[in-house]
Amino acid sequence: MIRISDVLKTFTLHNQGGTEIAVMxxxxxxxxxxxxxxxxxxSGAGKSTLMRMIYGNYLAAGGMIRVGDTDVTRAEPREILAxxxxxxxxxxxxxxxxxxxxxxxxxxxxxxxLGAGPDEARDRAxxxxxxxxxxxxxxxLSPTTFSGGEQQRVNIARGFCHEYPALLLDEPxxxxxxxxxxxxxxxxxxxxxxGAAIVGIFHDEAARNRVCDREIDVxxxxxxxxx
Numbered sequence: 246m247i248r249i250s251d252v253l254k255t256f257t258l259h260n261q262g263g264t265e266i267a268v269m270x271x272x273x274x275x276x277x278x279x280x281x282x283x284x285x286x287x288s289g290a291g292k293s294t295l296m297r298m299i300y301g302n303y304l305a306a307g308g309m310i311r312v313g314d315t316d317v318t319r320a321e322p323r324e325i326l327a328x329x330x331x332x333x334x335x336x337x338x339x340x341x342x343x344x345x346x347x348x349x350x351x352x353x354x355x356x357x358x359l360g361a362g363p364d365e366a367r368d369r370a371x372x373x374x375x376x377x378x379x380x381x382x383x384x385x386l387s388p389t390t391f392s393g394g395e396q397q398r399v400n401i402a403r404g405f406c407h408e409y410p411a412l413l414l415d416e417p418x419x420x421x422x423x424x425x426x427x428x429x430x431x432x433x434x435x436x437x438x439x440g441a442a443i444v445g446i447f448h449d450e451a452a453r454n455r456v457c458d459r460e461i462d463v464x465x466x467x468x469x470x471x472x
Contacts, residue, residue: 246411246442247276247299252308252318252466254294269294272308272466274444278410281433281443283457286464292446295463296413299444300335301325312411330358335413336404340388340396348374348391348399349384355407366406373402376428394420405432412436414445418452430456 252272258264269291276282284292297303299310301317310317315328329335334355342351350357352370357363374384377398383391388399401417414433418426426449433456436443447453453460 246278246313247274247444248309248311249274249295249299250309252295252298252310253306254291254298254303255306267306267468269463269466270468272463274461276411276442276444278440278442279437280459281437281445281457283453283460284444284446285460285462290462290464291466292463293415295466296335296415296444296446300329300333300413330355332409333411333413334404334407334409335415336401336417337415338397338419340400340403342388344389345387347385348379348388351388352399352402352406355403359407369406370402373405374399376432377402377425378428394422394425397421398425401429401432405436408436408439409441411442412444414443414447416446416448418447418449426452 250273252269253267254269255265255267258266272295274282284295286292294303298305299312299317301320305318308318312328313332315324315332317325317328320328349367349370352374353366356366356369371384379395379398379402383395388396391399397420404412417429417433421429430452433443437456445457447457
């Protein structure tokens with residue numbers, strides 16, 4: 246479902262005469278349906294960089310990143326948008342939404358964008374908000390007014406509203422209380438059971454050991470080690 250081979254990433258230092266620095270080389274990864282793979286490595290090793298390249302936020306300088314039928318390294322912008330809408334969900338650490346949109350509609354949006362009926366989409370959103378313990382009296386408020394923990398749970402609910410064939414999870418259990426942490430891990434297990442291919446960053450070792458089938462240390466993709 247997710248296949249990465251020989252991926253190269255460089256950054257251009259425009260304030261230093263356009264100098265290019267290679268930050269990743271030879272990156273390779275395969276994730277099958279129903280499998281969860283954890284990206285590990287020290288801070289700055291490239292875990293988030295690789296996730297952003299899979300999602301198409303960063304452009305790879307070489308190699309291949311394929312998500313389903315889409316080669317992210319060569320796809321047109323409209324193809325990337327279609328992939329994000331239909332195939333690849335991304336639960337980041339931060340909630341970014343249009344202000345004043347009610348929480349229920351923020352969570353329901355992925356289904357609404359796929360053409361689901363408003364009642365169906367909002368019923369699914371409501372179910373997830375209940376599971377993640379967001380009080381119903383907050384659903385018509387914008388989540389931009391919520392606490393950090395509440396925003397994180399709204400972000401998780403939004404990421405799991407549509408049953409994406411593939412998911413990227415960036416620290417999905419960070420800072421959660423025990424009950425909500427258990428709910429998130431259950432959601433990940435349910436996604437695996439239906440065949441989702443998952444790539445995640447989990448600093449929570451117990452969570453990683455529970456839901457991940459294997460680990461990839463991205464430190465091995467640094468140019469010095471890949472050479």
